[in-house]
Amino acid sequence: MEKNKKIQNTIEQYKKQNNYDLMTESGRHLFLDFDQEQIIRRNQLEADDSSISFRYLSFPARILRDTGEVQIESPWPSMISSTAPEAADHAIDKSYKSSLGNDTKYTPLNAAQENGTGIGFRKASPGISMTVYEMFTYSMEHDTPVLSGEWASVSKLGGIIGAYHASSLVSDREKALFAGKTSELKDACLAVHGSPSPGSADVSAVLPVFDNFPVWFQFWDGDDEFPVNYQFLLDQNALHFIRYETVWYLIGTVRDYLEDYIHGSTRRT
Numbered sequence: 001m002e003k004n005k006k007i008q009n010t011i012e013q014y015k016k017q018n019n020y021d022l023m024t025e026s027g028r029h030l031f032l033d034f035d036q037e038q039i040i041r042r043n044q045l046e047a048d049d050s051s052i053s054f055r056y057l058s059f060p061a062r063i064l065r066d067t068g069e070v071q072i073e074s075p076w077p078s079m080i081s082s083t084a085p086e087a088a089d090h091a092i093d094k095s096y097k098s099s100l101g102n103d104t105k106y107t108p109l110n111a112a113q114e115n116g117t118g119i120g121f122r123k124a125s126p127g128i129s130m131t132v133y134e135m136f137t138y139s140m141e142h143d144t145p146v147l148s149g150e151w152a153s154v155s156k157l158g159g160i161i162g163a164y165h166a167s168s169l170v171s172d173r174e175k176a177l178f179a180g181k182t183s184e185l186k187d188a189c190l191a192v193h194g195s196p197s198p199g200s201a202d203v204s205a206v207l208p209v210f211d212n213f214p215v216w217f218q219f220w221d222g223d224d225e226f227p228v229n230y231q232f233l234l235d236q237n238a239l240h241f242i243r244y245e246t247v248w249y250l251i252g253t254v255r256d257y258l259e260d261y262i263h264g265s266t267r268r269t
Helices: 002-016 020-034 037-045 094-102 108-113 126-138 154-168 172-177 183-191 244-268
Strands: 049-057 059-064 070-072 149-151 203-210 215-221 229-235
Touching: 002 244, 020 126, 020 149, 037 049, 037 126, 049 126, 059 126, 070 126, 070 244, 108 172, 126 244, 149 154, 149 244, 154 229, 154 244, 172 244, 183 244, 215 244
Parallel strands: none
Antiparallel strands: 049 059, 059 070, 149 229, 203 215, 215 229
16 A cells, blocks of 8 residues: 555656656756866855855855755746745745835835845756756866857847747747836846846846846837837857757746746736
């Protein structure tokens, strides 16, 4: 009876997994094969005996050194793995309030000052985990990559394939989710220490995905003449840091955070 129960539990756990979870597991095992001390020195990371620390979109994050699991301290659902245990208090409003004090009103400036939410580290989403593994290991056999300081569209980075992906993977439905959300998107960028950048876009900000790897987000709200649109620009040397396929995981995590934020902002008003 006990054996059958264990088998059933294993089957249930397997059913909860998807291809992203399986790819994350593969990345975790590959990460553990690398020299962690070299990774720490090369990427100028802080570490102790138990974890390697960094920030992802300004949220505290870490890799557990014994298991390779990526964890993040964030209240936003898209940044947390669906298989992570529930936090004691994971509601968006309450988590920010509890981290700032009961008498402190939430504002984007508060979030920018204190992205640690007080709800503790939890297993990061597959998109974040796979991006982290690649960012810290992809170029290990080559010289440490450096940013060029010049921006490029994702379609340009990927050539012909990139042009196809850029037009097919960002649907009109996804664009519509941002329609009329200019103010919320500005706040979302500010909340992760985004730096406003000049340009024709209604929202234009450089977001620090990693301390040494930013992404430029541009958003144009729709009007009578033009539909809503947005794009992400990366440094021209981005593919020295990560593979083109991983660029889409990285962008997906930023886009999902922005969606979480604007919906959370709506619930707070």
